[in-house]
Amino acid sequence: MTTVTIERMGQQGDGIAPGPIYAPMTLPGEVVTGKVDGTHLTDIRIVTPSPDRVSPPCSHFRSCGGCQLQHASGDLVADWKREVVAGYLKHAGLEADVRPTITSPAQSRRRASFAARRTKKGAMAGFHGRKSDTIVQVPNCILITPTLRTALPMCEDLAVAGASRKAALSITVTESDTGPDVAVTGGKPLDGTLRITLAALCEQHRLARLTWDGELIGMRAPPGQSMGTARVVPPAGAFLQATEHGQQTLTDLVCSIVSSAKSVVDLFAGCGTFALPLAETVEVHAVEGDSDMMIALDAGWRQAAGLKRVTTETRDLFRRPLLPDELARFDAVVIDPPRAGAVAQMAELARAQVPVIAHVSCNPQTFARDAETLCNAGYLLDWVQPVDQFRWSTHVELVGAFRLAHIAA
Incomplete structure (x- = not known):
């Protein structure tokens, strides 16, 4: 048996000892024993537990693969997710105010x-x-x-x-209404x-x-979802934020970033998670590659009362990103790309110099890459807010607030 001390947590939530040696379900500061199999420790026994080690609250934790971090305190997980985001930004040569993680409550995944x-x-x-x-x-x-x-x-x-x-x-x-x-x-x-x-x-x-x-x-009845004051019926299996709490948190953050804009373009708009709440105060142009999502968003807008004008455009933003001349008429951009990020669109945003960008991401690594592109083009990253809709998992989402340096608050 080998005795090691866990120094940190890796991107998959495993504890890491010098070597590196990966030890599942261990926490920083713990002394553990086990058998070394290549770069992994098996047959692990906790000798000195971390003060942040807790009894998993779910009876299924040991066997189920749905959660990875129920053995760690909520504070440790929130701090670790914040550090993951900050670490990727640091690796990209960026500094920003990374705020404490906002976590959705238990029993909230819809x-x-x-x-x-x-x-x-x-x-x-x-x-x-x-x-x-x-x-x-x-x-x-x-x-x-x-x-x-x-x-x-x-x-x-x-x-x-x-x-x-x-x-x-x-x-x-x-869940739907x-x-x-x-x-x-x-x-x-x-x-x-x-x-x-x-x-x-x-x-x-x-x-x-x-x-x-x-x-x-x-x-039996159209399955509606609330997007601000609008009601949308998404296509079957369409993307939806994992929790109502998370959706509201992300929406509030995005709206705060672009609050001074008079016209906003929402890129990778989905069914209107951000476009429709924004339309309560500002005109929005929503762009998304899935035509069925655009149809659902447009129907939701037309059936809602009191919203500003929302226009839609079905367009593959990976192959045909919006160009600077198309972006020039907008005061602000909201962008929420898939995990792969948005290399092509970010390059055009950097050239377009739209004053304000609200960047939502489900991948801190590609966010940091795309943020570097914007910052090299003269943007400042005011702050980053990690949002944890996937409680007890290694997944983390975030919102970043970008402003051109000469107008940054």
Whole structure:
């Protein structure tokens, strides 16, 4: 057995000892023993625990792969996520005020992707086990909302009806204002019998909408989502912020950054998470590569009362970023790209010199890269706010406030 002292936490939440040696579920400052297998420590025993070590609050933690950090105190996780963001910025040669992490509460995840598999006696549904394809049933999960927990029997019924014996279904369940919005992938091919069975399950479980590998099975009522004062019905399986708390936090931050603008362009706008709340006070042009999302956003705007003008444009911003002459008519930019960031669009933003940019990101590494592009072009990064919608995971989101140096507050 080897004894090591954990010095820090890595990007995947593992403790790291000199070597480096990676030790899962250990914390900085802990003395641990185990067997060294290459660069990893196995058969770990905690000799000297960290004062930040806590008893995992969820009974499923040891087996479920949905959470990685329930053995650490909330303060430690929040501080670590803040340090992750600051570390990537430092690596890019940038300094900024990185604010303390804002964390969504327990039992607030309104969207989850469950795995469901047929068994000899019926079916089982839950999350995949830690680094495993095994499905762990999670009836007492404290991450998701109580409504999502009650959806697990429905997921089992869907597996009995339409899963093959060789593969699990992936079932995305999203809370909406009219009931669960359910999108299934990986099921058997649809035929007449299966359609009838699935339609009956849609009624039995009072689902707002059920789609099967992209095909609509039934919609009892359009599954609406609030985007400010507007109501939007997103396409099945469309992106949605993980928690209502997180969505409101991000929206408030974005609105504060662009509060002095008279016209805003929202890039990678999705279904209107930011565009529609912004339209309560300012005209917005929303750009997104998915035409169905743009249709949903436009419908939400047209049906809402009291909003400023919102225009939409379906456009692949990776291949056809907005150019400086197109950006020149706007006072501010909101951009919320996927994890890969937005290299091409950032280059054009740097050239365009729009006075204010609110950058939302779900990847601190690509955010730091894109932030470097803007700062090299004369922008100041006023502050960065980490937002943790994925409590007890290694995932972190953030908002950054950029202003041209000569007008920075």
